[in-house]
Amino acid sequence: MAANPSLNDSAPPRPGPPRPGPPLWLLLELTYRCPLHCAFCYNPTDFAGTGAELATEDWLRVLREARALGAVQLGLSGGEPLTRDDLEPIVEEAHRLGFYINLITSGVGLSEARLGALKQAGLDHIQLSFQDSSKQMNDFLSSTRTFELKSKVAALIKQYDYPMVLNVVLHRLNIDHVEEILEMALRFGADYVELANTQYYGWAWHNREQLLPSRDQVERAERTMQRFRERVGKQMQIFFVVPDYFESRPKPCMKGLGSIFLTISPDGTALPCHAARMLPGLDFPNVRSASIEEIWYRTESFNHFRGDAWMKEPCRSCPEKTRDFGGCRCQAYLMTGDAANADPVCDLSPHHHLVTAAVARADRPDAAAQLDAGEKPLVFRSERNSSTLFPKRDGI
């Protein structure tokens, strides 16, 4: 009797125009409103110009339609999802439908009363973000005063018997604090810690020169994490999401666009990845005017990057294309101007030098000093910056 589990998302895509499986992972970006102003946010820089948020009834309909197709993992994100006062009824309906519900939050707005109501409604899991290990750095990086509040929320999460998952986005300005960050997580009694190196989209892309760590920083952080992992064993599981700029092969982004992930953005635009709105020439459908079934199976924008007919060389003839799907379409577009190019993280890409050049700039010994001198200031994510600096939809 073979009792080995199999990862369901490891099946290679079939040749020809493939009929995809169901959208197993549904991410609802309930709002772009956020009390934090993180400079590494992946939300679009022009979010202030997007349309009105969906109403409660629209979100409930999205949940019902997606679940009927087979969606089962649900992420509730944003912005800060707690800024929606209908989060509880949304969770309640999702739970009734059988979703496994993840709340991805900064913790701001998570009072004990709300947490109790969310638990009652059937929320399965909370991922709490921290920006750094100290009040000073956390508050600087999020451009708020939220560290103490987040610490209280961490205690509440334990009190309500949720597994505690802390997420810290790493970048040049906090990656040297990995040890302190892990000590903080241990103090809070975290079950999982996700050290996620910044991915460069949205505000993070705009701030990339200031956020990209040096190779030395990354390697030190990884060694520190490794030592910590050995020390604490299984009581706290640590995930280290490697920064893809330092790799020679791209990440299998979304397991290929349109294969398992479906994102609905605050205004109802349906996307095969939360960053995909930037991709040019694709007219993404809106849940206000199309069903999830129609969107997932029968729209050109969702079909476009399925299979491999869209690929250019070197991906098209590459034996590894079934493993990484050519990497990230958004990264290819941002760095090369063509979303059908190989992700330049791949060292087989003719554009790989764009990545190595960015890493080389981050490695310059004087880079830190220049940044400290405020040569190019960080642009924090805010409504005001969005509407003044990125008034027109620039797709980034």
Next chain:
Amino acid sequence: MSDMAIEANSRPGIERGYRLQWEPAQNAHVLLYPEGMIKLNGSAGEIMKRCDGATTIADITADLERAFATTNLSADVLRFVHMALEKKWLQIRP
């Protein structure tokens, strides 16, 4: 709990924060956990769904042998439970 000795009278249950459910769209049991999902093959699903924290491994094994009209499953079941404890899909409360 993974270092705890597993015995025939241990009572494995699904780990806190994890949920096992049958998904018709995937025609399989899936194990859901924070930001993750594992599609279980048939035998893994059959073992996991019997891990309710109250039934002993011996009884789970006997029930499986009955359900599938077979014998000698205990080594397989033990091996699976051991692996699932390692992966934190299952827990054995002391």
